[in-house]
Amino acid sequence: DGGRVIVLLNSTTRRDTGGKIVGVISVGQDITERKRVENALKESEARLLALAEASPAAIYLKDLDGQFLLASRAYRNWYGAQGDVRRKTVYDFFPEEDADMYTAHDREVIECRKSLEWEINVPSPSGKCLVVHSVQFPIFGSDGELTGIGGINMDITESKAAAAQIIQASKLSTLGEMATSVAHELNQPLSVIRMAAGNSLRKISNGSAKYEYLTGKLERISTQAERAAAIITHMQMFGRKASEEPCPIDPCDMVRGALGLMGEQLRLAEIDIKTELPEDCPSVKGHLIQTEQVILNLLTNARDAIQSYDQLKEKRIRLAVETEDSENIKVIVEDTGGGIPDNVVERIFEPFFTTKEIGMGTGLGLSVSYGIVRDMGGTIEASNTNRGARFVITLPIADAKKEMG
Known part of the structure; x- marks a missing residue:
């Protein structure tokens, strides 16, 4: 057709019997x-x-032996990998302990042949510690055979810091709302201490104080002082930023801790609290104070919903911890406050969304709770019952949960 073609030409010489070149084939x-x-x-x-x-994002491709086929500029800059990284491995750039962790992640992706995600702390050449969300995925050839793995690492340091600030602001807001309740909680042991001290002083002044009587009063004062100190310590811990690493916690302790801070307030509101807590409960992994915050947010919303109905006959909140299966545990909070309007159930966890009157809520409580539960690898769902709202938190049991790198 007159077009040009590319030809690969292979030529060899042709020789006669004497070895002389006589032609070319x-x-x-x-x-x-x-x-x-x-x-x-x-x-x-x-x-x-x-x-x-x-x-x-830091992007890379590796073969099945862990050798780099590609590493983006961001990857090289983050991890201080200079020059051509092809055919090198993580052991050429990282301390052995970190390289072992990355290699273990690679093997896991190769074995399960599906995408996996991790959140890891990575020291950068500048000395700054980066919080990285890592997604690794298998690469298949046209014949369906596994040929390598790829990864996309995203620096989420700033977003994690911003989320922590929002959580802290929500905690402080919750503390402010609980001020009256805590005052009542502290007033009880202080009243006992005042009465015990007053009675002891009267006995001493009229000379009728006996050793056994004073010993009993002092023991009572000591017990109530310890109770007050425990309340204050709990408040101080709740107000601090959660900087420690996640650790195994008992879901029942989450419920007890939240009720320890808010139980008196609910009692003053004449709300009946029904708890269903198993004696032996598997642990989940997270921050105890943050999980208490989730329960407190749900209790606060339940209280407000119940109090918004002046003529409500049954004022009840149910808190239950249930083992769903060998991998998950559920924490359930139910109330009799009438429920969530059907047209807003889908938006209930959106930031700054609230059904309360102006000035009665920030709209952050459920959004923050959603983020805390999500970071623990769990879910939180809202629905309605015949009498009110029902929130179900599903968390992976610590032993069954895949460890983050």
């Missing part, structure tokens, strides 16, 4: 299509490399 092969495919592949690789180089 050549075989030509049309490789036009092969060169077109090769050029298209090079262009595709160039586009992939340009995309990876321009991305703020």
Whole structure:
């Protein structure tokens, strides 16, 4: 058709019996299509490399032996990998302990042949510790065989810090709302201390104080002082930022801790609290203070819903901890406050969304609770019962939960 083709020419000399060259034999092969495919592949690789180089995320590809095939500029900058990283492994750039962790992640992706996610702390060359959300995925060839793995690491340090600030602001807001309740909680042991001290002083002044009597009063004063100190310590702990690493916690302790801070307030509101807590409960992994905050947010909403109905006959909140199966545990909070309007149930966990009157809520409580539960690898769902709202928190049991790197 008059077009040009690309030919691969293989030639060899032809010799006579004396070894003298008498000619040339050549075989030509049309490789036009092969060169077109090769050029298209090079262009595709160039586009992939340009995309990876321009991305703020740290992107990499490895073969099944863990050798890098590609590492983006962000990856090299984050981890101080200089020069050409191809055919090198994580052991060329990281301390052995970190390299072992990354290699274990690679093996897990290869074995399960599906995408996995981790949240890891990574020291950068500048000395700053980065919080990284890592997504790793398998790469399959055209024949369906596994050929390598890829990864996308995103720096979420700032977003984690912002989320922590929101959680802290929500906690302080909750503390403010509980001020009256805590005052009542402290007033009880202080009243006992005042009465015991007053009675002891009167006995001493009229000379009728006996050793056994004074000993009993002092023991009572000591017990009530310890109770008051425990309340104050709990408040101080609740107000602090959660900087410690997640650790195993008893879901029943979450409920007890929240009721310890808010139980008196609910009693003053004439709300009956029904708890269903198993004697032996599997642990979940998280921050105790943050999980108490989730329960407090739900209790606060339940209280407000119940109090909004002046003529409500049954004022009750039910708190239950149930083992769903060998992998998950449920924490249930139910109330008799009339429920959530059907047209807002789907939006109930959105930031700054609230059904309360202006000035009665920030709209952050349920959003913060959603984030805390999500970071623990769990879920929180809202629904309505015949008498009110029902929130179900599902958390993975610590032993069954995959450890974060």
